Amino acid sequence: MSTRTIAVVSAGLSTPSSTRLLADRLTAAAVAALADRGITATVEVIELREHARDLADDLLTGFANKPLQAAVDTVVGADAVIAVTPIFSASYSGLFKTFFDVLDKDAVVGTPVLMGATAGTARHSLALEHALRPLFAYLRATVVPTAVFAAAEDWAGAGEAGRALADRVARAAGELADLVAGRPPAAPVDPFADPTTSFEDLLRGS
């Protein structure tokens, strides 16, 4: 069996949060779906709440402190990202956006991403499509077609609503697992490796 790493980015603010609850369900489903494809997944969870001050500092100083840098490195080095945010004021939370703001613009190019969001009511569900999907399109990540939204009522469990959430989670996880299985493991990029183009080429403007 080969192995891959999933970075889970959760922007919930309370402990425990329904955002983390959704992130955990998506993660469990993705791990299972990858196992079905002969892949063992290692999961690394980043609770953005723990980096709230680190992120504010980074905005002002321009560099990530050690704890935040470790979180950034986890995402940059991951084979897949599961990103889940609460919906605030019709969009992702500021904390969630700040984390993606401090990443290098090429940090998740091509990385398979599964998006999730939570809110009080289902009226916020399209924020995934009009806010999160464009964000990951800008970052040129490969986002799975199914985005998973969970409103408060979805956590009722029994009945059609609960089944519908479980179905969406399983479908999204399957899509993510297909993408991950079809790609080679992420290879770290060292910006300080010897350049592949010579300085003479740079001088000639090529």
Place this chain on the structure above:
Amino acid sequence: MQFGIFTVSDITQDPTTGRTPTEAERIKAVLAIAQKAEEVGLDVFALGEHHNPPFFSSSPTTTLAHIAARTSTLQLSTATTLITTNDPVKIAEDYAMLQHLADGRVDLMMGRGNTGPVYPWFGKDIRNGIELAVENYALLRRLWTEDTVDWQGKFRTPLQGFTSTPRPLDGVPPFVWHGSIRSPQIAEQAAYYGDGFFHNHIFWPPEHTQRMVEFYRRRYEHYGHGSADQAIVGLGGQVFMRRNSQDAVREFRPYFDNAPVYGHGPSLEEFSSQTPLTVGSPQQVIERTLGFRDYVGDYQRQLFLIDHAGLPLKTVLEQLDLLGEEVVPVLRREFAALKPAHVPDAPTHASRVAAAGGPKDATVHAGADSVTGRAPTQAREEIEVR
């Protein structure tokens, strides 16, 4: 090893008094700081270049020429010269002129600048930052080393038969450092030419400095200029001192908390542990600075930032006294004792002239008409064209 100070020329409100100096006051203060640097035995004064408030230093060669006239040993440098948005022809002319006025006490540090609108203000595109730095510097070198230049590139009007005057003093151009916080391409550029590499070493954790310097040293050796440990490295650094370290922390904190770049973010204590900032006693500054060598190796130039964030002139001059009396003499002795013999000192005009086989007059004498500046051949060609 050379020790000195660098200033960005910011005009910032003193947060403890609410008073902001005028441009005239701040300009005079920087002149006093530079002169004091020589008086207390420092080697280098480097001045930034900016084209927007709150900075005054849009014209560094004017300021440095004035300082040159009022000092006799101080090495004058820049921090940094905008190789991206300045015309390389004007850099070649201005700094060769400064070299003559300062009797060779001049070097430069090239940088790309960090203020976005400067690019469009000077007709450039920030997305071409690296390419501009590469093309402009290649032209600048030719203008200093070749008497007559024919040139064509992407970013500037072509040149035909152009001679940059005055020619470099004694036929030897100023030494050049390249400064970059995080772009390996600039470290590569410095290594390619065998120029110096300077890391700002103020705003980011030392790990970044270490990786950039390691890369530069490795590439310097790759290009055949010498072994990696012979590459020419300079570091910045930021200090604030009082004899008693608690006094230093108490006095500097309001300046830190309100500093234009990092203020209102991490605490002084956090930033001090995350970056090379040292606020404390002279002994603490000595120990921290000696520790820089652990991650960059033996290096040639150490510059300190001591006059930003609204610190009053009197305080800055006191910092210079502490540097000159207590810190730099110890650092000089300790670093020298640690440095192996095969590691060179920072190049100076004298060492570069000696390496070039002695001084030579580089004047280009043209048989020009003293009124119009046109050479007789030129005038003839114009007549033929008509």
